[in-house]
Amino acid sequence: MRRKGVNYSKFGYIFTLPFVLAFLIFSLYPILYTAVIGFTNMQGLIPKPVHILDNPFQNFKDLLFDNVSFRKSLINTGLLWIVNFIPQIVLALLLTAWFTNKRLNIKGQGAFKVLLYMPNIITAGTIAVLFSSLFAYPMGPVNSIFEMLGWSDAPIFFLQDKTTARGIVAFIQFWMWYGNTMIVLVAGVMGINPALFESAAIDGANGFQTFFRITLPSLRTILLFTLITSMVGGLTMFDIPQLFLAGGPDDSTLTTSMFIYGQAFKGSYMYNRAAAASMIMFVIAAILSGLVFYLMRDRDAGRMKKAEKNYKKSAKAAAVREV
Template sequence: MRRKNVNYSKYGYIFTFPFVLAFLIFSLYPILYTAVIGFTDMKGIIPKPIHILDNPFQNFKDLLFDNPSFRKSLINTGLLWITNFVPQMLLALLLTAWFTNKRLNIKGQGLFKVLLYMPNIITASTIAVLFSTLFAYPMGPVNSLFQMLGWTDAPVFFLQDKTTARGIVAFIQFWMWYGNTMIVLIAGVMGINPALFESASIDGANGFQTFFRITLPSLRTILLFTLITSMVGGLTMFDIPQLFLAGGPDDSTLTTSMFIYGQAFKGSYMYNRAAAASMIMFLISAILAGILFYVMRDRDASRLKKIQKQKNRKAAIAAREGGVTHGK
């Protein structure tokens, strides 16, 4: 039995304190420190006095207008994300519709889900070695298969072609993450009220209508979560491009995270430039996230809120006018 006059709320603060402390030390402080470094002349492996630049935005200006490598990394990052995310979402939605369709009643769903999710639990280094071996020149399995089928007369150096290299990296990202996206979407579908599907079935809706009129609208929040996490993951893509091709060939798979790492920890140790690039990516992420939140907002709820505000405003005006009349 709960005792009287006992304040249990303090235990909540006690339990959350370790997380808050860790967040302040290992997340918030580095972010703020990075933001400050972006406006300074901090560089070099030997510690030197740090000064704010005469033009505080000089590092940002140099990156955006005078640094072709950074602009190229931005383009590469966008291309790699879009070319892996679009098919990833389409396939994940297709598999979600397939596995959650009661009419199909697919047998062995658990096994299929495990197999489809499995690439996500394989380490990036293992996958990089696997695909390096598959597309090896001149005796890799893919080259051997192509020559056996007569598709090529001589071995092809796949990893030296820019377009092919980008395509392989995008495919790896797609292959690694579509299973994870599928699991998240299936979990979202399982949270939808079954009565909605039963009502649709009684009303004669087919599978196509049910999916697009009930399932997708009900998954708005889950889709927003998937879009945001995928966007952040895509903009911070590092492990596969770095381990697989180290940004090559000719920087065709160089991502912004790799550029930042190279600026900060290789060569001249341009910490100020790396920090400025990090802040640019932070702003890009924030803007894109804001756009996604706006596009994926619940329009019906927003409309109802506006109507309610108008009613409240009219009621307040009417009450004010009534009070004035009564006073007279």
């Protein structure tokens, strides 16, 4: 008698059901609802009839062409992300090369990694208070050090200068996240086949050549992940600029997330404008992500696929001619 087999595929659907439900309720529905609000006149705490505007894209037009604060927040967001990400990825790569170099055989790597990662687990509120104290005017530690070294004759109001305020916020973001980026890259290097490094050593490659010819190309996927997550995190930057300087001075650290929060939950409670700004940022993030995916695609795999396609086409044409 033949025994009936057990079909386990249904258990996979059952196990994924909680995630699917959570995604539909807490992610997809809010995104779609926000998109719809962006085309309406919804605003204010008192419930009012909501309808689609005569010009559905009016909110988007007002933000992009008439709202100076929104345009400034876009510039600030991009600037703060670029200024903190470039040194972040450079330092993370240097530390990765340092920790994964077997010739150096660094002792106490675990302790170093914990110390470098630690800023990432400190709460944003704590960091905001810390740096507010460090750069306090007129008796902050930084001002005291500057006067002690003779770099300034009078206390400097760091947090009231646009350039220094942006620089400090960018530095905080860099300081908080370079350890996390380093850990991700180190994990990626540990996943590379050791035989590649052994072959390079046998062929006489030095550390510089090994890093740029083997390590970096093998980290393409990890670098793509790091760049995308960092970019999305940069575009949604909120906690440090809000808690540290509340967007000041003169909106020099105002980010798009802060602008959206201010539009939705302060003043006139303009939910429609906040929703429109959110969708603009969604589109920007999607375009930039697509661009990053395109630029970091595996060109060798693409060429091989194209060559294989041409070969099949040629073989098919040859077979037709023979017939």
